[in-house]
Amino acid sequence: MEKDSKIYIAGHKGLVGSAIARNLKSNGYTNIIGRTHKELDLTNQDAVMKFFEEERPEYVFLAAAKVGGIQANNTYPADFIYENLQIECNVIKAAHDFKVKKLLFLGSSCIYPKMCPQPIKEEYLLSGYLEPTNEGYALAKIAGLKMCQFFKRQYGDNFISVMPTNLYGPYDNFDLETSHVMPALIRKFHEAKVNNLPYVEVWGTGKPLREFLHVDDMADACIYLMKNYDGEEHVNIGTGEEKSVEELAHLIKNIVGYKGEIRFNPEKPDGTPRKLLDVSKLHSLGWIHKIKLEDGIREVYEWYKKAFNYNADNK
Template sequence: MNKNTKIYIAGHRGMVGAAVWRALESKGYKNLIGKTSAELDLRNQQAVSDFYQEEQPEVVIDAAAKVGGILANNDFPYQFLMENMLIQNNLIDGAFKVGIEKFIFLGSSCIYPKFAPQPLKEEYLLTDSLEPTNEWYALAKITGVKACQAIRKQYNKEYVSLMPTNLYGSFDNFDLQSSHVLPAMLRKFHEAKINNHSEVTLWGSGTPMREFLFVDDMAAAVIYALENNLPEYLYNIGTGKDIKIKELAETIQKVTGHQGKILWDASKPDGTPRKLMDVSKMKEIGWRYSTELEDGIQKTYQWFLENIDNIKEVRLT
């Protein structure tokens, strides 16, 4: 891999794709390709095929997906299943057909069974039923993992899947109707703070355990996979440490400076009781995270404050 290698980053304007783009640029990669959804509809097989034929990228990093939290997954199951399958199938199959040798597929820890033993090992994939609140997204991602595995097995190409834990950071989605737990909390605490430190009501009991990875660390893992030949088809990406949602709320409250009460609405779902990743495979081949949770939340909050006007305009219209 050299600095002039032509690399296509699908989803380059999303949180993960943008972080990967920044990280590649900072390392001196000069030949990066990105297309907005208006320029290239990844759900359109012919459009993706034409793009590959025209641009001829040497590497594809698939950070494109329709994403959302519990509420969005529950309300739009068909879209989360079908749109994600269309996006990834077009990208994977199109890359294979034009002879692209290296493909990095990004997924999510939700591919693992709801009650899988903890921490989650790669071999637990497809050993039991999924968490119902996000099974549609998970099923789509599982098919992507398996498609890459099949190409790797049958054609010996470097198609690898990286499954991150819960990600957060710059360019996150802070829309309270569709965001994940950490950015949603950050926004709630900030708005409560500027509203005379009013009470903050959060979903569930606060007892589930969650692991969080700063998105710049995820980008570093992608670059590691880009610059090295990974011997297996699937790798977990995370910190290997988790925290109770209640403790997460208290940390975010501290970072934002909110001084009001926290109320828990136990009538709302908790989701999976625990999702801790076993990240030993990545550690064994030489990669580990570098950003601790509170430091990452501080960086995310700073970005949120610097971009709050744009966030409101983009996310809430």
Template structure:
């Protein structure tokens, strides 16, 4: 085992091969757009039908063929409370296999810089707010998504192990709740913001008098537009090197009740809003401490209200062809 080496991140070579795992997902597609607009000319992506990241042999063959210099690992099995609570085995097993296969192959074939993307659900359910990076592994997880969280924690540990054993300057970033173009708007698999957009848009179109949401509406959540997330990823790759995961968020939060009202206004729904308190709320609050990210020289720029309005417009323009 070798010691951690010092490394000063520099501007990435725009002509080098850059693999975005999960390039058709919410985060991966935003990163693809960001890299393309920033001058990267050799981006590589494969759909799940072209490359099964759970298949180790396929992943190794892909890396042997393409030999990427840089990798962003944005591929994952993701979903909201209902999906996570209903299929914990899938969320644990699928994500572990994806991460291990991609990172092992990346190390084997000499990937210079890798960014692993996790989730704020890695932190304890009752972590001190705002949540610092050093809160990791200090308490119990939220039980409705603990399997997914454990998989993502394992990914952070693998990045840290690679840094210690091989001296590679790989890093991890933990985004808060993301939203924007390319999101999953399905009733069963979506997160709270796209679920609300679809629910209220359909209610407005149907002229429904009342919309009922899960829980009490009291939990506080932080939301980051996915284009901001993509910008932060490139910034971290070029400006940060350290073993600790980096929180990526806005540094401010909003109640689900406030969010619901904001979405209703954005879609033009004027009916009644009710809450089914027999359904779970999930974690009471999840606000990330973004001090480390700020110290690295980055902050969010897309306002939540404007971000919701633009996402509603994208959803309406694309709803016939998006995941449903």
């Protein structure tokens, strides 16, 4: 990519898309375009085709998706598979039709089987049953990855895919009904501190192991791979490090400064028992994460308080 290349970020207001935009701008890229959902409905094929015809982007980061946590995925599986398939089909096909130089598709580590060997290698895709609670979303992401592979194989399009681990960072979704574990816990502990609540409930047993990557690291990896990788196989993006949900809860509790009790609710679903990505391929390509988990959570907590006009310390 040149500094003046026309770069379209689908989902530029979301967690990953906004981080990619920040990274590109800070590194001198001057021709970045994006559209909000109101301006461009990516589930509308005609609208997407018209946009590509008018704008003619040279590079595309496909970060737009309908996303949510366990409860949202489990409650609305039809919405998750339908909307995500529409977005992927429309953007990837338009990128092909209008001869985009390169496209990077962002998937999710939930594409891998529920009982996958650990750490998870790229080759384990489609080797077993998926986690039922987010199967709709996972199937849609697998389809997007395969579309990129097949368009590359059949037409020679330079479409690549990356599979990130659990992400966190500024502009995350902190809605307790639809958020992932990290932002949900930050909000729960903060509100418990502000309101002097005696305990915080955490879903599940606390035993599942999870890997977390700061979204600024994720954006940096995506841009690095856009510049340096052209392979057909997708690439895992993560840290190669993991913590249990219980350890994460105690870490966030300490960072927030909450003094009450943590209560785990085993009647709520745990999700996949362990999910650690093998990032040896990514490391061999020359990229390693930089932001330590505790430092990243502290930064996000400060951002959260400012963004939502919270200040528990002064209440």
